[in-house]
Structure formats: C-alpha cells, structure tokens
Amino acid sequence: MLGRVNHVAIAVPDLVAAVASYRDTLGATVSAPQALPEHGVTVVFVELPNTKVELLEALGDGSPIAAFLEKNPSGGMHHICYEVADIIVARDRLVQAGARVLGNGEPKVGAHGKPVLFLHPKDFFGTLIELEQV
Numbered sequence: 782m783l784g785r786v787n788h789v790a791i792a793v794p795d796l797v798a799a800v801a802s803y804r805d806t807l808g809a810t811v812s813a814p815q816a817l818p819e820h821g822v823t824v825v826f827v828e829l830p831n832t833k834v835e836l837l838e839a840l841g842d843g844s845p846i847a848a849f850l851e852k853n854p855s856g857g858m859h860h861i862c863y864e865v866a867d868i869i870v871a872r873d874r875l876v877q878a879g880a881r882v883l884g885n886g887e888p889k890v891g892a893h894g895k896p897v898l899f900l901h902p903k904d905f906f907g908t909l910i911e912l913e914q915v
Contacts, residue, residue, distance in 0.1 A: 782871055784864035784866065785832070785863070786862070786863060787833065787864045787893075788826065788861075789860075790837055790858070790859040790860045790861070791835070791858055791859060792837045792839075792850055792853065793837065793838055794855070796836060796838035799825075799836045799838075803834070809828070811825050812825050812827075813825070815892055818840060819889060820840075820845075821841055821843055821844030822838065822840050823840045835862070835892070863910065864912075864914075865915070868896045868897070868898060868913075871898075872898055872912075875900065879904070880905075881900065881903075881904055882898055882899070882900060891913055893913065895913050895914050895915065897911055897913045898912045899912075
C-alpha cells in the first residue's frame with residue numbers, strides 16, 4: 782500500500798529563519814512560501830535528490846502547528862508523508878484495520894494539489910502520518 786516517502790515535515794517557529802538556514806547554511810534549494818489556510822500552515826519545500834523536507838509555520842490562531850510549537854518551542858519533526866496510489870482504498874483498508882483518520886475522514890487538498898489524509902499518531906507509535914495520493 783505505501784509508496785515512497787514524499788516528505789518529512791518539520792514545524793518551525795520562524796519560517797524565514799528556517800529557510801535562511803536550509804538555503805544559506807546547508808546550501809539547499811527551497812521553494813517559495815505557500816499559505817494553506819485550510820490546513821492552518823504556511824509551507825516551503827526543501828528539494829532533495831530523493832525526497833523533500835517540508836518546513837511548516839503556524840498560520841492563524843487555530844493552527845495545529847501552534848499547539849505543536851507550544852509543546853516544542855524550538856520546533857521539531859511534525860509528520861512523515863507517504864505516497865499511496867489510491868487514497869480512498871488506503872483509507873478504507875486502514876479504517877478496517879482499526880486506524881483512526883483525523884478530521885472527518887475525507888481527503889483534503891494538500892500543498893501539492895493532491896488529496897491527503899492524516900492518521901492518528903497514537904495508532905503509529907507516536908508518529909503523525911500523512912498519506913498523499915500520487
């Protein structure tokens with residue numbers, strides 16, 4: 782069911798500083814910021830030869846990233862995103878196996894313009910998992 786790792790997401794308290802660190806210190810290619818109000822975040826992607834790193838900053842007071850950063854003020858790994866061929870088939874299989882899909886269980890459009898779902902971290906050893914249909 783799982784395909785390749787699409788990205789690893791890191792929540793950051795200051796996106797401008799994080800971009801400067803990845804671009805200027807590490808020499809990475811970093812995308813332009815993209816606001817995703819429906820997810821409560823602003824994101825950039827660090828392009829790597831084999832995957833991406835997504836840097837997330839809270840967008841608005843109700844952002845799930847704001848709550849994460851309250852517990853982790855310096856930031857940290859937020860989730861890992863795996864690719865799936867069919868997100869509905871994957872969701873149904875996971876629900877049947879007892880996994881909890883966050884939100885209303887229906888895919889939302891993610892930063893890449895593709896359907897995404899998030900799985901409860903308590904069902905996957907403390908790791909928030911994002912599935913993205915490719």
